Amino acid sequence: MSAAIALPVSDPVHDKRLTQALLYVDDIKVTFDGYRALRGLSLTLMPGEMRAIIGPNGAGKTTMMDCITGKTRPDTGQVIYDGVHDLTRMDEAAIAELGIGRKFQKPTVFESQSVADNILLALKGPRAATASLFGWRNRVERAQIDAILETVGLIAHRGRPAADLSHGQKQWLEIGMLLAQDPKLLLVDEPVAGMTDAETEATATLLRRIARDHAVIVVEHDMHFVRALQCRVTCLHEGAVLAEGSIDSVSADPRVVEVYLGR
Amino acid sequence: MRRCLVLLLVAWCTAWCVTWALPAAAQTGSDAAYARLASDSYSDIEAGIAALATSGDPKAGAVLRALAENRLLYRPDDKALAIKDGATVTDARTGAAVGPDGLKPVRVNNRVRRAIDAALGTLNLLAPDAATRRTAADAVFKARDVAALPALDAALARETDASAKRSLQEARAAALLAKPGSPEIDRLAAVDTIQNRGDSEALGILRGLSGDAASSVRDAAARGVSAIETRQALMANVQNAWYGVSLGSVLLLAAIGLAITFGVMGIINMAHGEMVMLGAYTTYLVQELIRQRAPGLFDWSLPIAIPLAFLVAGAVGILIERTVIRHLYGRPLETLLATWGISLILQQAVRSVFGPTNREVGAPSYMSGAFDLFGLSITWGRLWIVVFAMAVFVALNLILKATSFGLKTRAVTQNRRMAAAMGIRTPWIDAFTFGLGSGIAGVAGVALSQIDNVSPNLGQGYIIDSFLVVVFGGVGNLWGTLVAALTLGVANKFLEPYAGAVLGKILLLVFIILFIQKRPRGLFALKGRAVEA
Amino acid sequence: MLLSRIDKPGWIFLGVLALACLVVPALNLMTAPGSALHVPTYAVSLMGKYLAYAILALSLDLVWGYCGILSLGHGAFFALGGYAMGMYLMRQIGPRGVYGNPILPDFMVFLNYKSLPWYWHGFDWFPFAAVMVLLVPGILAFVFGWLAFRSRVTGVYLSIITQAMTFALMLAFFRNDMGLGGNNGLTDFKDILGFNVQAQGTRVALFVLTALALALAYLVARFMTTSAFGKVLIAIRDAESRTRFLGYRTAHYKALAFTVSAMMAGVAGALYVPQVGIINPSEFAPANSIEAVIWVAVGGRGTLVGAALGAVLVNYAKTLLTGAMPDAWLFALGALFVVVTLFLPKGILGTLTERLGSRRAKARLPGPKPGDIPPALAEEGRGS
8 A cells, every 4th residue: 555655646746747647639730731630639648548539531630640659740739648758859760669559540561571570570679770680579489479469360370471361350460569569558540440340349349458558549430339449539620629528428519419420 | 776766756756746637637638648558667557547547538448458458569669559359459549450560568467457447447437327337336445546536526426326326425435535635524424434334345444544544533433343343243143043044944844844744643754854855856857857858947947846846755655654654553663664664775766766976956047146135145045945945834834724634634643543433534644644744855855956965865864853853843843843943053053163064063963962851852842641641 | 590591592592602603713724725614714704793793783682672772873882882992903003004103093193193182092901992892882871871761761752862872973983083083984903912803813713702792792681681670671661651650760770771782782893893994983874773773673672682693694685685786785675674664573583482482372371261350359349
């Protein structure tokens, strides 16, 4: 019990963190050639939390992900990770090293490499060129990779080029890569697009399992899937937050119904 | 030694006399002048020239020209003058044939030659043709001939043509400045007139002000010199800028077709330079045909070649697109290699047919010569190339912006599947857009045939420059290509005086390489998510 | 450990090289000039030249085949290595030049140089020159690559600026002011390490050295590409942005691969120069660099052995054709570019191994079943 009292949370003097939140997005704005993709978006995610983001096309969901992962630099605003890191000043690789993983809308795996090598590349560990030329990554135990492949059901395909996998299998491989990366925060963009109902349900299960020890942000259109995630929901519209709360309160919000769900 | 002194004294005396006695000599008729010319003393000859010029003698011009061409002879015994014309010798005064006995040429040195020029100038000051009068006035201006002052005054009183009048006034001002003891007020006005002329001659006159000038005149002249120098420095920059614009137009011509195939369609066409080369060879063929069949049409060779070059290069472009490039869409690096191969084949094909040496492409009359614009010397060839480049640019912009073909092209390049769904036949659009870019390159070849060697290697010289222009300007942006071409052209011409042509070019290449690091998408890049993906 | 990473084509390749090292010298030195088995010395040097080209192709394959960097300026690194070796060879001429100046090479005497330019110092000492063969191309590649990769210049943009780089270098080396022989370059070499460069024994030794260098280059490249480093390179080639999101600093990887590759190209140039006896600015010509790309494409990119094979085959064909029908060579080369990119995108070796590989693979692995759900998750999903 005494350990709980010594948690840094209760030590405001020595805690350099600006916020308790794992991810603190504050008033970010992004403009593409005059088109305002984000118009002052703010969002807070606590450690270990799972959050679903919904919103119509062009609401800024993917641009928000891009800002968090360093692909796009916002014109103004801050993205604070873990209370100390300003992500708007870092590049993709540095952000990934902090423990932020991303799964893309379209499954992007390394097609010409084997399934096992895809996992090997994703495995948590030093990313420097020297480490991969002479270091441990050349001596990774087969069992470590196989354990992950077992989880995502691709163990039978470990030696095949990833290009040979079906669409669904590539989605699983990508989730396997995220598991290997073991990030603190997971950004998942439309994970169930193009999946069958059974696959969708299985994916929801997997994400819930991952959310037990990771913070997760899921962008999704499929309202059944979002409901199955059983988490807080944020609805974006025209580059800003329109509504936030439980799935029931958000889907009952008249503005959300107006712009997104339809009457 | 003593003889020398005596001679000098005589020469000085005669010169002095001539200066004062000149109006009198004019009235006594031309006989005295003829007598003076028949001499072996340069001073006498010079005086005779001046006397003859103002004598009003109708034969004066012929005599002076003969003197200038060393055809004027004299007989020391009787001071007879004769003009030799080929084999015949005629008496200068009467025009009657005379025998060659005892005749020897009147000697001419540089001072005499200047005097002849000035005298001929004086004669021409009253010529009926305004252009001749202007030229004559300029000659007097350059000679700073004090002796011509009376003639100038007479001419000025009669002059009606504005530009000839200005030239006469300048000549008068120059003479006034050179004339010893002319009043300060006249000299100040003269300095003003000469400063307004503003060229190197004016600069020379103001710098070489005669020793007896008042300090106010000197100050005015010094101000005039610095004003002219400032103006000349400015003109040098303007001239450089013009050369730069001219080079930029060449770059624009070479690159603009690529701005379509690479910039708009995203196809790396390494055979682009060969399309330019085909256009140049088309021009050559058109000219050959005209030379053989209808030499009178030579001036029409370029207007005829332009559409033909467009069709030839465009057709070859469409052929390449249909047979090779369309199989490689989405694989830019492979396209690069395949089109490089095509460029080798086209070069070798042209080499096999026309031979490896340069082919002669002539310039029509309107492409040769130069004219003067506020002191800038502008060659017609360069001017037409600049005009042509701009015309091509405008035409291309119109095609892309204002025609349904252009609309479809933009639709296909922005969203191929959507365009296809709208009923646009995308393969057809691809082929014709590529054909358009290639055709434009061919048209550029017509212009470049006028300034570059028409050889199978013509295109190779432009390919790297063209790509750099398009990349520097920003891919997919025609205006960017225009700005990039002109910027690089002007920068090149301003670097050349300091770094030399080759080093200047190297510096520009290094600059572009570094620039692309800073802005990988060029000067006027499209921003946004679509580009990133 | 390295030996276990060499595949079957690799072993065949190394075997052929070893055989060449034994057989070619034997057939040159131990047979009579008239005999049917005799390999004339000029042919030994010609083969040596092919092998130097093979090293260049191998270096290009390392960056293009594995990392997707299509360098159209590798000829520049090759030429820089060649110039470093050429400078050493020029200094070895000593007083035997036409002008007999013990310090200054002939062209400097001709151009009224009073003393040796600073960058020529040290090149009379072979170890220094040998280090420069690696360092000069390496440093240029590192600086160029670092700038370009950090700014994320990729694809054709990178190709175009590498081409501009070699073009700029060509213009620079054509200048007499460079102090490197201008138009004529460096030539009239006499000795290398005290041996006459024209001598039969030296030529054979240079051939063997080139073959050994090719083998070493292959082993280095093979080591790099089969390590996790190579897997990252391939990942960068296929999906660079995805690799960045995994936390890899792709610019570092690319710069390292580019630098190592440029050093290999430099070594190739250094071995090329004493065997052909001249180095001049035309080696920087952009066309040369593109020609090297087609060697790699013909042999099969991303195979290493294929690149070397392609270099030897294409250059052998070039020797044959330019001798028999000079006009036909450019047609043939041009057609090769088109045909290989259209019909043989994997090259000779790539196509061969794919044929063999797919025949075996069909027997072993089950085909993918779309919609396969991982059993573990499927059960858990049902449970919840």
